[in-house]
Amino acid sequence: MLLSLLCLSLAASPILGPWPSAFPAKALCSNCGLCKSSVGVSSVADACAFLGDGMSRLEKLEPAVHGRGREYEQGDLAEAHFGVHESIKLAAGVGIEGAQWTGVATGVALELLESGAVDAAVVASSSGEAFGGPEPLLCRSGEEILRGRRVKPSLCPSLAVLDEVAADPAITRLLFTGVGCAVQALRAMNGGDPEKALGLEKGGLLVLGTHCVDNSPSPEAARRFVASIPGVGEERAADVTAYEFMADFRVHARVKVEGGGEETVKQAYMTLPPSVGIPSIAPSCFSCFDYTNGLADLVVGYMGAPFEGGKDEMQRAPLMVTVRNERGRGMLDAAVRGGKVRILQEGGRGGAALPSSGSRAAITMKTVAADSMVKSLLDPGFVAGDRGAPAWLGNILAAIIARGLPKGLEFARFSIDYHYLRNRLYVEKEMRGRTGGGERHVPEFAKAIMHRYEEDMAGLRGRGVGGGEKE
Numbered sequence: 228m229l230l231s232l233l234c235l236s237l238a239a240s241p242i243l244g245p246w247p248s249a250f251p252a253k254a255l256c257s258n259c260g261l262c263k264s265s266v267g268v269s270s271v272a273d274a275c276a277f278l279g280d281g282m283s284r285l286e287k288l289e290p291a292v293h294g295r296g297r298e299y300e301q302g303d304l305a306e307a308h309f310g311v312h313e314s315i316k317l318a319a320g321v322g323i324e325g326a327q328w329t330g331v332a333t334g335v336a337l338e339l340l341e342s343g344a345v346d347a348a349v350v351a352s353s354s355g356e357a358f359g360g361p362e363p364l365l366c367r368s369g370e371e372i373l374r375g376r377r378v379k380p381s382l383c384p385s386l387a388v389l390d391e392v393a394a395d396p397a398i399t400r401l402l403f404t405g406v407g408c409a410v411q412a413l414r415a416m417n418g419g420d421p422e423k424a425l426g427l428e429k430g431g432l433l434v435l436g437t438h439c440v441d442n443s444p445s446p447e448a449a450r451r452f453v454a455s456i457p458g459v460g461e462e463r464a465a466d467v468t469a470y471e472f473m474a475d476f477r478v479h480a481r482v483k484v485e486g487g488g489e490e491t492v493k494q495a496y497m498t499l500p501p502s503v504g505i506p507s508i509a510p511s512c513f514s515c516f517d518y519t520n521g522l523a524d525l526v527v528g529y530m531g532a533p534f535e536g537g538k539d540e541m542q543r544a545p546l547m548v549t550v551r552n553e554r555g556r557g558m559l560d561a562a563v564r565g566g567k568v569r570i571l572q573e574g575g576r577g578g579a580a581l582p583s584s585g586s587r588a589a590i591t592m593k594t595v596a597a598d599s600m601v602k603s604l605l606d607p608g609f610v611a612g613d614r615g616a617p618a619w620l621g622n623i624l625a626a627i628i629a630r631g632l633p634k635g636l637e638f639a640r641f642s643i644d645y646h647y648l649r650n651r652l653y654v655e656k657e658m659r660g661r662t663g664g665g666e667r668h669v670p671e672f673a674k675a676i677m678h679r680y681e682e683d684m685a686g687l688r689g690r691g692v693g694g695g696e697k698e
């Protein structure tokens with residue numbers, strides 16, 4: 228490994244071999260694209276989110292990016308959960324058709340490019356068909372920005388376009404949109420000075436992030452997942468335009484219907500065959516501790532926003548927007564002034580003024596213990612079943628469980644805690660042989676979040692399953 232990294236830094240040739248075996252992070256590679264660019268590949272040893280310090284590198288970069296690191300303690304974990312921020316708000320995109328939700332991400336990118344605040348923007352486009360592979364696109368027009376609409380639910384090599392950026396002297400200000408692992412690699416490249424490596428002016432890099440968790444390793448894996456949803460199946464898998472895991476304990480899939488338009492198929496999580504879970508998630512995403520995209524200037528996601536249920540929620544529900552710093556504030560203000568985004572509610576620090584109810588205390592460890600990956604890590608003989616619950620039973624169970632689930636920001640905390648706990652068990656095993664093991668990879672803020680679950684996690688490791696949780 229050491230030798231191959233040394234060779235990489237000397238040669239600085241993009242990696243063109245098969246993914247993931249030809250890539251330095253091997254099976255854990257999230258295909259972020261850094262290794263696919265000449266300007267980025269020489270930084271891989273010090274920038275890849277899955278090598279060396281791994282995900283813990285992000286908190287070391289925060290002071291340089293945001294002007295300060297996260298401030299948190301056990302009695303106030305707001306920045307441990309949501310990262311360095313000035314405020315968390317609810318917002319909606321205005322007049323953006325065909326977005327994943329209401330198009331806040333697309334609205335911000337459109338405004339920044341059309342107003343000339345940036346010369347170009349990177350978005351995740353796709354090869355055209357539903358579940359076509361996500362492809363990074365360096366946009367110089369609003370029409371191109373619109374190709375970034377909607378989540379393409381598999382790993383996107385967003386940083387592969389960095390050579391195009393570096394080669395164009397007309398680009399001195401760039402908007403990069405992407406998920407946490409790619410943003411980390413971008414911020415860390417060239418010794419933490421990506422602007423110089425890319426020929427941008429000082430302060431010329433703006434980063435718009437999305438939340439991200441449990442991404443699929445490939446478009447095929449995402450398609451197999453979608454085909455397993457009752458009511459979608461193989462027949463309609465190619466017609467699915469978007470899907471999300473919602474706070475009502477159901478997966479919602481928007482599917483094209485004959486004659487135009489879309490319908491939303493909603494199925495309880497437990498109606499899905501348990502065996503589809505693990506292959507639908509990339510190993511990198513089982514090793515990820517950057518759900519809330521800590522190094523972006525401005526972040527959009529849905530998990531902490533209120534969710535009323537009903538028809539067409541994804542086109543109506545508010546999004547949660549985290550403003551991390553002055554640059555992020557300027558980006559959001561510009562989109563609001565330009566009429567492309569509307570602020571629905573100011574939440575202040577920690578989103579303290581936003582809706583949040585219930586408690587994650589009772590449900591988090593139960594969710595961890597019931598997770599297929601956790602069961603397979605703790606019991607080598609575990610085999611996930613290949614049939615889900617019948618729809619009538621699954622829907623009754625989902626209704627009961629959803630009633631006990633926390634809502635709003637507390638739902639976001641529940642989701643973060645559960646994913647970090649599961650992923651900690653994963654990296655403990657998968658990174659066992661490395662210098663520093665999984666401990667080195669896991670950021671301190673994630674350890675602080677997991678602190679309250681230590682006793683139950685020890686019980687889980689010891690017993691194989693189970694465990695309650697203490698607040």
Ligand SMILES: Cc1cc2nc3c(=O)[nH]c(=O)nc-3n(C[C@H](O)[C@H](O)[C@H](O)COP(=O)(O)OP(=O)(O)OC[C@H]3O[C@@H](n4cnc5c(N)ncnc54)[C@H](O)[C@@H]3O)c2cc1C
Nearest residue numbers: 326327328329330331332333351377378379438528529530
């Ligand atoms: C893989 C993935 C998983 C996510 N999981 C969650 C989650 O669990 N909880 C949560 O709160 N939010 C999650 N999000 C964020 C959320 O689904 C929406 O992207 C976000 O809320 C913005 O909605 P929008 O309507 O403003 O997006 P749109 O205006 O439709 O814009 C979509 C944006 O996503 C980018 N994008 C699309 N596909 C990819 C990809 N494969 N890789 C990188 N960027 C991409 C586009 O470039 C564009 O900027 C996830 C996003 C991604 C990409």
Ligand code: SF4
Nearest residue numbers: 252256257259262275
């Ligand atoms: S995650 Fe990115 S930087 Fe790391 S090996 Fe893969 S492509 Fe390279």
Ligand code: SF4
Nearest residue numbers: 407408439440512515
């Ligand atoms: S879950 Fe993490 S590792 Fe996976 S694509 Fe998203 S940010 Fe990258």
